Amino acid sequence: MNNPKNLLVEDPIIRKVYEIYGPLIKPRQPVRNPEEIIKRLKNEYRLVVKPYIVYLTVAAFLNNRPVLYEGPPGTGKTEIGEAILTLWAGKTAFVLPCSENYDEYRVIGDFHPAMAMAKGFNEESFIPRPLLAALILDTGVLIDEIRRSNEDFQNMLLDIIDKRRIIVPELKKVYYQRGIGFQIIFTSNPLDIAQSDLSEAFLRRVIRIEFKYPSMEEEYEIVKLRLGNLIDRIPGKMVKTALEIVRILRKKAVYKPGTADLVSWLTITAILAEQKNREATINELIEAARATLIKNPEDEEVVLEAVESAG
Ligand SMILES: Nc1ncnc2c1ncn2[C@@H]1O[C@H](COP(=O)(O)OP(=O)(O)OP(=O)(O)O)[C@@H](O)[C@H]1O
Ligand SMILES: [Mg+2]
Numbered sequence: 001m002n003n004p005k006n007l008l009v010e011d012p013i014i015r016k017v018y019e020i021y022g023p024l025i026k027p028r029q030p031v032r033n034p035e036e037i038i039k040r041l042k043n044e045y046r047l048v049v050k051p052y053i054v055y056l057t058v059a060a061f062l063n064n065r066p067v068l069y070e071g072p073p074g075t076g077k078t079e080i081g082e083a084i085l086t087l088w089a090g091k092t093a094f095v096l097p098c099s100e101n102y103d104e105y106r107v108i109g110d111f112h113p114a115m116a117m118a119k120g121f122n123e124e125s126f127i128p129r130p131l132l133a134a135l136i137l138d139t140g141v142l143i144d145e146i147r148r149s150n151e152d153f154q155n156m157l158l159d160i161i162d163k164r165r166i167i168v169p170e171l172k173k174v175y176y177q178r179g180i181g182f183q184i185i186f187t188s189n190p191l192d193i194a195q196s197d198l199s200e201a202f203l204r205r206v207i208r209i210e211f212k213y214p215s216m217e218e219e220y221e222i223v224k225l226r227l228g229n230l231i232d233r234i235p236g237k238m239v240k241t242a243l244e245i246v247r248i249l250r251k252k253a254v255y256k257p258g259t260a261d262l263v264s265w266l267t268i269t270a271i272l273a274e275q276k277n278r279e280a281t282i283n284e285l286i287e288a289a290r291a292t293l294i295k296n297p298e299d300e301e302v303v304l305e306a307v308e309s310a311g
Helices: 005-009 012-024 034-043 051-062 077-089 113-119 130-137 151-163 200-205 216-233 236-252 259-275 282-293 297-310
Strands: 067-070 094-097 109-111 126-128 141-144 165-168 173-176 184-188 207-210
Touching: 012 126, 012 130, 012 173, 034 051, 034 077, 051 067, 051 077, 051 207, 067 077, 077 141, 077 184, 094 130, 109 113, 126 130, 130 141, 130 165, 130 173, 151 165, 151 200, 216 236, 216 259, 236 259, 236 282, 236 297, 259 282, 282 297
Parallel strands: 067 184, 067 207, 094 141, 141 184
Antiparallel strands: 109 126, 165 173
């Protein structure tokens, strides 16, 4: 990405951000019309997204509010969030995968230890991190699996979200949002075990958008889009059966297969068949099911029963 013309007179941190993160950001034409976004998601990103998700997300962005995508695993939250942020800003979005020990040093900035010892905690030893970089570059940030982070981290984010600015106290500096490209999408899976509750203060600020499993028709479309030519290796009837089986497993199994699991199940089935240079049989379907759908020993029986009865 080209540096701004006035870079020389700008702050050294801004210069560093452009040097470090600029090359990672691919500029493109921003797309802000919901219908156009839906089209691009499908044609460019191979994502079939329910219109309400796009309309609500765009409404939140126009209102400069962050969005929370909540829903079961493998329903496209991360991929869809990243793609919408990229289309909206017209620049590659940043993705921050949360963990329990995430803090401001990991997302805003840190000091190079040796350099800080030698030269002090100053602009020279400061290393900008992705959230600060996104604010300066005016691009989107996906904060993935927010429930895995700790409460202090969430409170720190609230302050940034409310005021749309980032303070770096050690440098006595404040950086402000520069345009509407800087938007935030959080993702979360409330059903995941060992995940913390989000505070009321946090939930009050976000526009919460619930993700659900796609309908049969939508999921069939996703499978076709994702498998491409590989779909020809699987008899049409078998694809339909697989769609029905995941619906049974979403009711009965401990590990509920998401669309992501369905796609990998059928992709592996098709590749196994391709390796044998023929159409997939029930054997490949079962072999691939074992490898992609059983994430929990308790589910072995229910998965195999569902798939074998389809033969
Ligand atoms: N709506 C969709 N359109 C196209 N592909 C989809 C869709 N939903 C899920 N997928 C499939 O799932 C994958 C993306 O799942 P992703 O990791 O984004 O889901 P997630 O909801 O973030 O899951 P998790 O909760 O496990 O993080 C895609 O690579 C694709 O195979
Ligand atoms: Mg995800």
